[in-house]
Amino acid sequence: HKYVYDFSEGNKDLKDLLGGKGANLAEMTNLGLPVPPGFTITTEACKAYLATGRQPDGLAGQIEAHLESLERAMGKRLGDPQDPLLVSVRSGAKFSMPGMMETVLNVGLNDQSVVGLSAQAGGNDRFAWDSYRRLIQMFGKTVCEVPGEEFEHALDEAKSAKGTHNDLDLDADDLRGLVDAYKKIFLKHTGREFPQQPREQLDLAIRAVFESWNAERAILYRRQERIPTDLGTAVNVVTMVFGNLGPDSGTGVAFTRDPASGAQGIYGDYLANAQGEDVVAGIRNTVPLQELEQLDKTSYDQLLGIMARLEEHYKDLCDIEFTIERGKLWMLQTRVGKRTAAAAFVIAGQLVDEGLIDLDEALHRVNGAQLAQLMFPRFQLDHEFQPVAKGIGASPGAASGTVVFTSARAVEMAAEGKSVILVRRETNPDDLNGMIAAQGILTSRGGKTSHAAVVARGMGKTCVSGADEIEVNVPAKRFTVAGQTVNEGDVVSIDGTTGKVYLGEVPVMPSEVVQYFEGSLDPEHIDNALVRAVHRIMTHADGKRRLAVRTNADTGADAARARRFGAEGIGLCRTEHMFLGDRRELVERLILARAEGERETALEALLPLQRADFEEIFREMDGLPVTVRLIDPPLHEFLPPLEQLAVNVAVAQERGEDVAKEEALLAAVRRMHEENPMLGLRGVRLGLVIPGLFAMQVRAIAEAAVACARAGGVAKPEIMVPLVGAVQELETVRAEAEKIIAEVVGDSGVEVLIGTMIEVPRAALTAGQIAEAAEFFSFGTNDLTQMGWGFSRDDVEGAFFWRYLELGIFGISPFESIDRDGVGRLVRIAAEEGRAARPGLKLGVCGEHGGDPDSVHFFHEVGLDYVSCSPFRVPVARLEAGRAVV
Ligand code: PEP
Ligand code: MG
Numbered sequence: 066h067k068y069v070y071d072f073s074e075g076n077k078d079l080k081d082l083l084g085g086k087g088a089n090l091a092e093m094t095n096l097g098l099p100v101p102p103g104f105t106i107t108t109e110a111c112k113a114y115l116a117t118g119r120q121p122d123g124l125a126g127q128i129e130a131h132l133e134s135l136e137r138a139m140g141k142r143l144g145d146p147q148d149p150l151l152v153s154v155r156s157g158a159k160f161s162m163p164g165m166m167e168t169v170l171n172v173g174l175n176d177q178s179v180v181g182l183s184a185q186a187g188g189n190d191r192f193a194w195d196s197y198r199r200l201i202q203m204f205g206k207t208v209c210e211v212p213g214e215e216f217e218h219a220l221d222e223a224k225s226a227k228g229t230h231n232d233l234d235l236d237a238d239d240l241r242g243l244v245d246a247y248k249k250i251f252l253k254h255t256g257r258e259f260p261q262q263p264r265e266q267l268d269l270a271i272r273a274v275f276e277s278w279n280a281e282r283a284i285l286y287r288r289q290e291r292i293p294t295d296l297g298t299a300v301n302v303v304t305m306v307f308g309n310l311g312p313d314s315g316t317g318v319a320f321t322r323d324p325a326s327g328a329q330g331i332y333g334d335y336l337a338n339a340q341g342e343d344v345v346a347g348i349r350n351t352v353p354l355q356e357l358e359q360l361d362k363t364s365y366d367q368l369l370g371i372m373a374r375l376e377e378h379y380k381d382l383c384d385i386e387f388t389i390e391r392g393k394l395w396m397l398q399t400r401v402g403k404r405t406a407a408a409a410f411v412i413a414g415q416l417v418d419e420g421l422i423d424l425d426e427a428l429h430r431v432n433g434a435q436l437a438q439l440m441f442p443r444f445q446l447d448h449e450f451q452p453v454a455k456g457i458g459a460s461p462g463a464a465s466g467t468v469v470f471t472s473a474r475a476v477e478m479a480a481e482g483k484s485v486i487l488v489r490r491e492t493n494p495d496d497l498n499g500m501i502a503a504q505g506i507l508t509s510r511g512g513k514t515s516h517a518a519v520v521a522r523g524m525g526k527t528c529v530s531g532a533d534e535i536e537v538n539v540p541a542k543r544f545t546v547a548g549q550t551v552n553e554g555d556v557v558s559i560d561g562t563t564g565k566v567y568l569g570e571v572p573v574m575p576s577e578v579v580q581y582f583e584g585s586l587d588p589e590h591i592d593n594a595l596v597r598a599v600h601r602i603m604t605h606a607d608g609k610r611r612l613a614v615r616t617n618a619d620t621g622a623d624a625a626r627a628r629r630f631g632a633e634g635i636g637l638c639r640t641e642h643m644f645l646g647d648r649r650e651l652v653e654r655l656i657l658a659r660a661e662g663e664r665e666t667a668l669e670a671l672l673p674l675q676r677a678d679f680e681e682i683f684r685e686m687d688g689l690p691v692t693v694r695l696i697d698p699p700l701h702e703f704l705p706p707l708e709q710l711a712v713n714v715a716v717a718q719e720r721g722e723d724v725a726k727e728e729a730l731l732a733a734v735r736r737m738h739e740e741n742p743m744l745g746l747r748g749v750r751l752g753l754v755i756p757g758l759f760a761m762q763v764r765a766i767a768e769a770a771v772a773c774a775r776a777g778g779v780a781k782p783e784i785m786v787p788l789v790g791a792v793q794e795l796e797t798v799r800a801e802a803e804k805i806i807a808e809v810v811g812d813s814g815v816e817v818l819i820g821t822m823i824e825v826p827r828a829a830l831t832a833g834q835i836a837e838a839a840e841f842f843s844f845g846t847n848d849l850t851q852m853g854w855g856f857s858r859d860d861v862e863g864a865f866f867w868r869y870l871e872l873g874i875f876g877i878s879p880f881e882s883i884d885r886d887g888v889g890r891l892v893r894i895a896a897e898e899g900r901a902a903r904p905g906l907k908l909g910v911c912g913e914h915g916g917d918p919d920s921v922h923f924f925h926e927v928g929l930d931y932v933s934c935s936p937f938r939v940p941v942a943r944l945e946a947g948r949a950v951v
Contacts, residue, residue, distance in 0.1 A: 066109070066121070066123060067107075067127070068106060068107050068109060068110040068121065068123065068124045068127050069104055069105070069106050069107070069110075069124070069127040069128055069130075069131050070082075070083060070087070070091070070104060070105050070107065071103075071104045071131060071134070072087075072090050072091045072094040072100060072102065072103055072104060072105070073091070073094050073095065074091065075087060075088055075090075075091025075092070075105060076088065076091055076092050076095060077089055077091070077092035077379075079091070080159045081108065081159055081296075082107045082108055082109065082299070083105045083107060083108070083157075083299050084105070084108060084156075084157035084158050084159055084298060084299030084301075085157055085158065085159060085160065085161055085400055086155065086156075086157030086299070086301055086398055086400075087105035087157050087299045087301050089398065089399050089400050090103070090105070090301065090303070090398070091105070092378075092399075093375075093396050093399060096374065096375075096378060098371055098374070098375075098396050099393070099394055099395050099396055100395070100396050100397075101303050101304040101305070101306050101395050101397070102135055102138050102139065102303075102304050103135065103152070103301060103302050103303035103304055104131040104135065104301075104302055105157075105299050105300070105301050105302075106124070106128065106271060106299060106300040106301075106302070107299055108158070108159070108296060108297040108298060108299050109297075110124050110275075110300075111275045111278060111297035111298050111299065111300070112295070112297040114272070114275045115275060115276075115278065115279065115297060120272070125268075128267075128268075128271070128302075131302075132264075132267075132302075135150070135152075135302075135304065136150055139304060143172075143173045143263045143264065143267065144173040144174070144175060144177075144178045144262075144263025144264075144266075145178060145181060146177035146178050146180070146181050147181045147184070148181055148184075148185055149173050149174065149178035149181050149182055149185075149263075150173060150304065151171050151172060151173040151174060151178075151182070151196075151304075151305040152172050152173060152267065152302050152303060152304055152305055153168065153169065153170045153171070153172065153301075153302075153303050153305055154168065154169045154172055154267065154270040154271060154274055154300060154301070154302055155168045155274070155300070155301040155302075155303060156168060156274045156277060156278075156298045156299075156300060156301075157298060157299050157300070157301050158278070158292075158296060158297070158298040158299070159296050160290070160292050160296075161400065162283060162286055162287070162290075162292070165277075165280070165282055165283040165286045166274065166277040166278065166280065166283055166298055167207040167208075167273055167274050167277040167280075168203070168207075168274075169200070169203045169204055169207055169208065169270040169273070169274075170196075170199060170200065170203060170305065170340075170342075171196045171197070171199055171200040171203075171305060172200065172204075172263070172266045172267050172270055173263045173266065173267075173305075174196060174197045174200045175261040175262075175263065175266075176261060178263070179193050179194060179196070179197045180193070182196060182197075186307075186310055189310065189311075190237035191235075191236055191237040191240060192307070192309060192310060193237075194237050194240035194241050194243075194244060195235075195240050195309075196307075197240075197244050198240055198243050198244045198247055199342075200266075201216075201244065201247040201248065201251060201259055202216045202247060204259075204266065204269075204270065205247070205250065205251045205254070205255075205259075207270075207273050207277070208269050208270055208272075208273040209251070209254065209255045209269075210254075211250060211251060211254040211255065212254070215250045215254070216247060216250060219243060219246045219247060219250060220232070220243065222246075223235060223239055223242065223243050223246070226239075227239060247259075267302070271300050271302075274298060274300045275297075275298070275300065277298070278297055278298045288873045291876045303397075306388050306390045306393075306395045306397075307340070307388070307390050308336075308338070308339055308340050308341070308388040308389060308390060309338055309339055309340050309343075310338075310390060310391055311338060311391065312337055312338055312360075313361065313389070313391050313392050314337070314338055314388075314389055314390050314391055314392075315335055315336055315337040315338060315339060315357075315360075315388070315389050316335075316336055316339050316340060316341050316343075316386075316387070316388045316389070317333055317334055317335035317336065317351070317354060317357070317386070317387055317388075318333055318334055318384065318385065318386050318387075319331070319332065319333030319334075319354055319368070319372065319384070319385050319387070320332040320333060320382060320383070320384050320385075320402055321372045321373075321375060321376045321382050321383045321384075321385075321402075322376075322382045322408070322412060322415075323408065324382065324384070324402055324403065324404040324405065324408055325404075325405050325407075325408060326405075326407060326408055326411065327382075327404070327407065327408035327409075327410070327411030327412040327415065327594065327595075328411070328594075329415070331354055331355055331369070331372075332354070333353070333354030334351035334352070334353065334354060335351060335352055335353070335354050335356060335357045335360075336351045336352070337352075337360060340388075341386065341388070341397070361389060361392060363392070364389050364392065364393075364394045367394050368387060368394060371385075371394075371396065372385065375399055376421075377421065379399075379401055380416060380421040380422050380426075381401045381402075381412070381416070381430070382401065382402045382404055382408075382412050383399050383400065383401060383402055384399070384400060384402035384403075385397075385398060385399045386398040386399075406434075406435035406436070406438040406439050407439060407595050409430060409431045409432075409435050410431050410435070410436075410439070410595060410598040410599050410602060411594045411595055411598050412430070413426075413427040413428075413430040413431055413598060413602060414427065414594070414597065414598030414601055414602070415594075415598075416430075417601075424601070424602070424605040425605075425609075425951040426951075427601075427602055427605070428602060428605055428606055428609070428944075428947055428948055428951050429948065429951060431602060431944070432918060432944070432945070432948065433918035433921070433941035433942070433944050433945040433948075434918055434941075436578070436599070436940060436941050436944050437461075437938070437941050438461055438562060439576055439578040439595070439599070440576055440578055440579050440582075440937060440940070440941075441461045441462045441463065441561075441562060441576060442462065442463050442573045442574065442575055442576060442579075443463050443560075443562075443573065443574065443576050444463045444558065444560055444567075444571040444572070444573055445571065445572045445573065445574050446571060450558075450567050450569070450571050451567070452565035452566055452567055453534075453546045453547045453549065453566055453567065453568055454532045454534040454535050454546050454547065454565075454566040455532065455534075455563070455564050455565050455566070456507070456508070456509075456529040456530055456531045456532025456533070456535075456564045456566065457512055457513055457518070457529065457530050457531045457532075457564050458529065458560070458561050458562045458563055458564040459512075459513055459515070459517065459518035459521060459522070459528040459529060459530040459531075459561060459564075460506075460518060460521035460522040460525070460526060460527055460528035460561045461527065461561045461562040462505070462525075462526070462527030462560075462561045462562070463527065463558070463559075463560050463561070463562075463571070463573045464484070464486060464504040464505030464526075464527035464558065464559055464561070465484065465486070465504070465505075465556060465557070465558040465559075465570045465571060465573070466483070466484035466485045466486040466503070466504040466505060466556065466557070467483050467484070467485050467486070467553075467554055467555070467556055468485070468486055468488050468544075468551055468552070468553055468554065468555050468556070468557055469485045469486070469487055469488070469499070469503075469553055470487075470488055470489070470537070470539045470542050470543075470553055471499065471539065472487070472495060472496045472497070472498050472499025472500070472502075473498075473499070474499075474553070475487045475498070475499035475500075475502045475503045476498050476499060476502045478502075479502035479503065480502075484504040485502065485503050485504060486503060486504060486505045486506070486507055486557055486559060487499045487500060487502075487503040487505075487506050487507070488507045488508075488535075488537060488544055488557075489506075489507075489508050489509075489517070489537065489539070490508060490509050490510050490537045490539070491508050491509075491510045491511045491515060491516065491517060491530075492506065492508060492515075492516050492517040492520070493516055494516070494863050494864050494865075496517075497520070497863040500517075500520055500521065500524065500526065500863070501524065503526070504526075504527065505526065505527035505528060505529075505559045505561065506521050506526060506527070506528040506529075506530075507528070507529050507530075507532060507535070507557070507559050507566060508528075508529070508530045508531065508532070509531070509532050509533055509534075509535040509536070509537050509544075510530075510531055510533065511530045511531050512530065512531055513530070515530050515531070515867070516863070516867040517530050518530045519862070519866060519867045519870055519878070520862060520863045520866075520867070521561075522881075527559060527560075527561035528559075528561050529559045529560070529561055529564050529565075529566060532546075532564070532566055534546055534547065535566070546566070549568065551568065555568075556568075556569055556570045557569070558570060558571040577593060577595060577596055578595065578596065578599055581596045581599060581600065582629065582630050582631075582940055583626075583629055583630075584629055588600035588601075602944070603631075603940065603943060603944060605947065606943055606944045606946070606947025606948065607631070607943060607947065608947075609947040609950045609951055610943065610946035610947040610949070610950055611925065611946070611949075611950060612921070612924065612925050612929065612930070612931055612932055612942075612946040612949070613633045613634070613930060613931035613932075614631065614632060614633055614931060614932055614933075614934070614939055614942045614943050614946060615632055615633055615634040615635055615636035615637075615690070615692075615909065615911075615931050615932070615933035615934075616628075616630075616632035616634075616635055616636065616933060616934065616935065616936050616939050617635070617636060617637040617638075617639070617911055617915075617933055617934060617935050617936075618632075618635055618637075618638060618682070618935075618936060619638050619639050619640070619642040619643060620681075620682075621681035621682055621684070621685045623936055624682050624685040624686055625685045626936045627936035627939050628685065628686065628689075630936055630937070630939040630940055631939050631940060631943050632689075632936065632939045633689060633931070634686065634689040634690040634691060634692070634781075634931070635682065635686055635689070635690070635691040635692055635693075635933070636692050636843060636909050636910075636911045636915070636931060636932070636933020636934075637692055637694055637785075637843065637911035637933050638682060638691060638692065638693045638694060639694055639697070640675070640678075640693060640694060640695065640696050640697075640762060641696045641697055641698040641702075641703075643674075643675065643678050644671075644696070644698070644703070648671070648674060649703060651667050651670050651671055652667075652671075652698070652703050653703060653704060653705075654666075654667045655667040655668065655671070655755065655758065656700065656703060656704065656737065656755065657704075657730065657733040657734075657737070659733075661756075664755070664756070664757060665757065668757050668758070668761045671761060672761050672764065672765055675761070675762060675765035675766075676765040676768050676769045676772075677769075678765075678769075679693065679765055679766050679769035679770070679782075680769040680772055680773060683769055683770060683773040683778065683780040683782070684773065684778060686780075687773075687778045687779055687780075688778075688779045688781070689781065690781040690782075690783055691780065691781060691782055691783065692783040692784075692785050692820075692841075692843060692909075692911070692933075693762075693766050693782060693783070693784055693785065694785040694786075694787050694822065695749075695752055695759050695762050695763075695784065695785065695786055695787060695798075696751065696752070696758065696759075696762060697747055697748045697751075697787035697788060698747060698751070700737060700739060700742055700745065700746055700747065700751075702742075704734050704737065705730070705734065707731075707734050707735065707738055710727070710730065710731050710734055711731060713727060714727045714728055714731050743851065743857065743858070743859070747787075747788060748786075748787035748788025748789070748822075749786050749787060749788050749789050749794045749795070749798060750788065750794075752786070752798055753794065753797060753798070759786075759798055759801065759802070760801055760802075760805055763784060763801075763802045763805045763806065764805050764809060766782050766784060766817070767782070767805065767806050767809035767810055767815070767817060768809055769782075770782045770810075770813075770815045770817065771809060771810060771811075771813045771815050774813050774814060774815050775813070780815060781816070782815070782817050782818070783817070783818040783819075783820060783840075783841060784802060784817060784818065784819050784820070785820055785821060785822055785841075785843055786798050786799075786819070786820070786821045786822065787821075787822045787824070787845070788822065788824060788825060788845075788848070789821045789822065789823075789825065789828050789835065790825040790827040790828050791827065791828075791831065791834075791835075792831065792834040792835045792837060792838050795821050795835060795838040795839060796838045799819050799838055802819055803819070818840040818841060818907075819839070819840055820839045820840050820841030820842060820843065820907070821835060821838075821839045821841075821842060821843075822842075822843050822844070822845040822848075822911070823835075823842050823843070823844050823845065823849065823891075823892075823895050823899075824844070824845030824846070824847070824848035824849045824852070824912075825848070825849075825852055826849065826852055826853055826891055828895070829849065829891035829892070829894055829895040830891070830894065830895075832894065832895035832896075832898040832899040832902070833898040833899065833901060833902040834902070835899070836898070836899040836900075836902040836903040836906050837902060837903065839899075839903075839906070840903075840906070840907065841906065841907035841908070841909065842895065842896075842899050842906060842907070842908050842909070843908075843909045843910065843911045843933070844892050844895070844908075844909070844910040844911070844912060844929075845911060845912050846883060846888065846892070846910055846912030846913070846914040846915075846920075847880065847912040847913055847914075848912070849888050849891060849892070849912065850879050850880055850883075850884065850888050850912070851880075853884070853887055853888040853891060854879060854884070854887070854888070856879070856880075858880060862878060862880065866878050880913065881913070881914075881917060882914065882917045882919045882920055883914045883917070883919070883920040883923050883924075885923055889923055889927075892910075892923075892924075892927055893927050896908055896927050896928060896929065907930050908928070908929045908930050908931075909929055909930055909931040909932065909933055910924055910929055910931075910932050910933065911933040911934075913934070915932035915933045915934040915938075915942065916932070916934025916935060916938025916939075916941055916942050918941065918945045920932075921942050921945040921946055921949060922945065922948070922949045925946060925949035925950070926949070932946070
C-alpha cells in the first residue's frame with residue numbers, strides 16, 4: 066500500500082488522498098515552480114492510524130525511503146550536526162480548516178545541529194537559537210501537550226529581564242537561555258528530556274498531526290462547516306526555508322486578483338526578515354506586496370510571473386504563500402482562493418472574457434447564497450461613519466434602530482412604530498418576541514450557530530453576534546464600547562454582512578444588483594463590472610434551466626416586482642392574507658355565523674372585494690399562470706384571542722354595559738377554540754365545514770379571469786385546494802367548483818385548472834389516488850416538514866433548533882433547506898405516483914424551500930416543473946435552477 070507520495074508524484078486532483086495543501090504543492094512542483102522539496106503522507110495513513118492507534122504496516126519504511134531521497138536531493142541529512150536538513154511537518158486536509166490542526170517547524174534541530182545551522186547561516190547565532198526555541202515551543206505544545214502559556218510566560222520573562230517588549234531585542238545569549246528554560250518546562254510536563262534524535266522528532270510530529278484531526282476545535286469546526294468527520298488529514302513534510310535570515314529574506318501572502326472586488330492587479334502583503342508565523346502573530350506590520358519591487362526586483366518579477374502562470378493553470382483566482390530566503394523565492398502554498406460574493410461574479414465574468422472558462426463553468430463558480438448577499442440593502446457609508454465594533458456577520462442585511470435591551474421593551478417600542486435593535490449579551494428562547502419585533506439583533510457573545518444567529522437567519526433578520534468589544538449591561542439599560550456609552554433609546558446601525566456596528570443612523574439604499582433586477586440599471590450602458598457580470602451569468606442560467614420559477618405573491622405590487630425579477634407566474638397566492646386588516650371582521654362574522662342568513666351577508670360582502678384582488682393580480686401577471694389557493698387560515702389568526710375577549714366582557718359587565726353581542730362572540734370563540742390550530746379546522750376542512758366560502762372564492766377567481774379576458778388580457782387561473790389528505794376531500798370541492806366555473810366562464814375562452822397542495826404526509830402517500838382529481842400538485846413543504854417531522858413550525862426554531870444544530874442532528878433547519886431523506890422522500894413518492902396516475906400532471910413547490918439553493922437542486926432532480934418563492938428570492942432560484950443543469 067502506498068502511503069507516501071513525493072511532491073513530484075501527486076497532482077491537484079488528488080485532494081482526497083493528499084489533502085488540499087499536498088495536492089497543490091505537488092501540482093506546483095510538476096509545473097516546475099520553486100517548491101521546497103518534500104513529500105506527503107496520505108489521508109489513508111491518517112485514517113489507519115486513527116482507527117488502530119498505531120502507524121499502519123509499511124508506513125515507517127516508506128517515510129524512511131522518502132526521507133533518504135529528500136536528503137540526497139538536498140545534499141544534507143536531517144539534523145546533521147554540521148549542516149542539518151530541517152523540515153516542517155504540516156497538516157493539510159481535503160478542505161481547508163484554517164488553524165484547526167497542527168504544524169511543527171524546524172524539525173531536526175538539537176543541541177548539536179543548532180550550531181551547524183548557525184554556521185550555515187553565516188555565523189548567525191541569534192537565528193539558530195531562535196529557530197531551536199521555536200521548535201521546542203511548538204513541539205512541546207502540539208506534540209506533547211505542554212501548556213502553551215508556560216512557554217509564553219518564559220518568553221515574557223526573558224523580555225522583561227531585557228527590559229523590552231519586542232522579541233527582536235533578544236540576542237543569541239538570551240535565546241540560548243530561553244532554550245534552557247524551555248527544556249526545563251518540557252521535562253517538568255513530560256517527565257522526559259526534549260528528544261534529541263531528529264528521526265524521533267519527525268515521527269512524533271507526524272503522529273501529532275494525525276491526532277490533531279480529532280482535536281476538539283477541529284471537530285467543532287467540521288461540524289459547523291459541515292465537513293465529513295472521516296476524511297482524515299494528510300501530513301506534509303517539507304524542507305525548511307527561512308524568511309528570517311536577514312534583510313534579503315522575507316515572507317508574504319498574495320492573491321492573483323482582489324478577493325474583495327475581483328479587480329485585476331497585485332494584492333498581497335510582505336514582511337521582510339520574518340517567518341510566516343510572525344505575519345500571523347502581527348508582531349510587525351506588513352507592507353504592500355508592491356514594495357517588494359524596490360527590495361528585490363528579481364524575486365518580485367519572478368513572483369508576478371508565477372502568479373500569472375498559476376491563474377492560467379488553475380483558471381481561477383489563487384492565493385499563495387511564499388518565502389524569500391536570501392534572495393531565492395520559494396512557493397509554500399497555493400490554492401483557489403476564497404472571495405466575496407461580488408468578487409465571485411466579477412471574476413467569473415472576467416475569466417470568460419479572458420477565454421479561460423466558458424459560461425457553463427462561470428455558472429458553476431457562483432451560487433445563490435452569494436447572489437442573495439448581493440441583494441441585501443446596504444448602508445450608504447461615507448467617512449462620517451466609522452464602526453465602533455466588529456462582531457460576526459451572523460445574518461446579512463443592514464439595520465438601524467433604537468437600542469433596547471429587553472424583549473418586552475422591543476415589543477412595546479415596535480408597537481409604537483419605532484424600528485429597534487435588540488441588544489443582548491446572548492439571546493435565548495425568551496427573547497423570541499423581541500427578536501420578531503426588532504429590526505436587527507446585536508449580541509456580544511456567541512458565534513454563527515448561537516441562538517441569536519440561527520433564529521435571526523431563520524427570520525431573515527439582520528444580526529451581528531459575538532461583538533465582544535461591547536460590554537452589555539442589561540439592568541442598567543446600556544452598553545459601552547470603545548469608551549462610549551450607549552443608552553436605551555440611542556440609535557445604532559448594524560451590518561449583518563460585515564459584522565460592523567455603527568453609532569447613529571446610517572442611511573440604507575437598495576443594492577446595485579437589486580436596482581438592476583428592478584430595471585433601473587441597464588447593464589449594457591453602465592460601467593459596473595458587478596452588474597454586467599450578474600446580468601451575463603443570469604442570462605446564461607435562464608437559457609439553461611429546466612425548472613420554471615414562479616413567485617409567492619398576494620398583492621398586485623408584489624406580483625409586479627416579482628415579474629420584474631423574472632418570475633414566470635404565481636405559484637402561491639395566499640388568499641387568507643387578503644382577509645386581514647379591515648376585512649378581518651367579515652371573516653370573523655363568516656366563521657362564527659350560525660344562521661345561514663348571517664353567513665350569506667358576509668359572503669356577499671366579501672365577493673366583490675376578492676374579485677377586485679384577483680383582477681389586479683391577473684392584470685399584473687397578464688399571460689402567466691396564477692395559482693390561487695383557497696383560504697387556509699389557522700383559525701386562531703382570525704378570531705380574537707379568547708383570554709382577551711373574556712377580560713373585555715368581564716370589564717364591560719362590571720361597568721354595567723350591554724354585552725350581549727360580546728358574550729355571543731365569546732361563546733362562539735370558546736366553541737371554536739382549538740388546542741392545536743395548525744392541526745385543526747384549516748384548509749380544505751374549513752371549506753367543507755363552512756358552506757359557501759370556497760364557492761365564493763371560486764366565483765371571484767372565475768369572474769375576475771373573465772373580466773380580464775373581456776378587457777383583452779389573458780388570465781390563467783389555477784385554483785389550489787390546501788391541506789388535502791384524501792382524494793374524497795378534493796373531489797367534493799372539485800365538484801362544486803366545476804359547476805361554478807362552467808356557469809361563470811361560459812364562452813369567454815378562460816380556462817381554469819383545479820389542483821391541490823401536497824402538504825399532509827397522507828396526501829403524498831396516496832398521491833396516485835389524489836392525482837385522479839387534480840390537474841396539478843404544489844408541494845407545501847412548510848407543512849409537509851411540520852407534519853413529516855412533527856415539528857411545530859411556529860415554535861421549534863427558537864425553542865430548540867440551536868441545540869440540534871450544535872449537536873449536529875441536522876446541519877441546517879429542515880424548514881430552511883429540504884430534508885432530502887425524509888420530507889424529500891415524500892415529495893419523490895408523490896411526484897412519481899402522481900405522474901404515473903396522470904401523465905402530464907403539473908408539479909411545483911411553493912413552500913419556503915422553493916427559494917433555497919440546495920432545495921432547488923433537489924426539486925430539479927425530482928423532476929418538478931417549477932419552484933415558487935418570495936419575490937426577492939426569484940433571482941436566486943433562477944440562478945440555482947440553471948446551476949442544477951450545468
Ligand atoms: C406550505 O405549507 O408549504 C405552504 C406553502 O403553505 P403555508 O405556508 O401557507 O402553510
Ligand atoms: Mg401550508
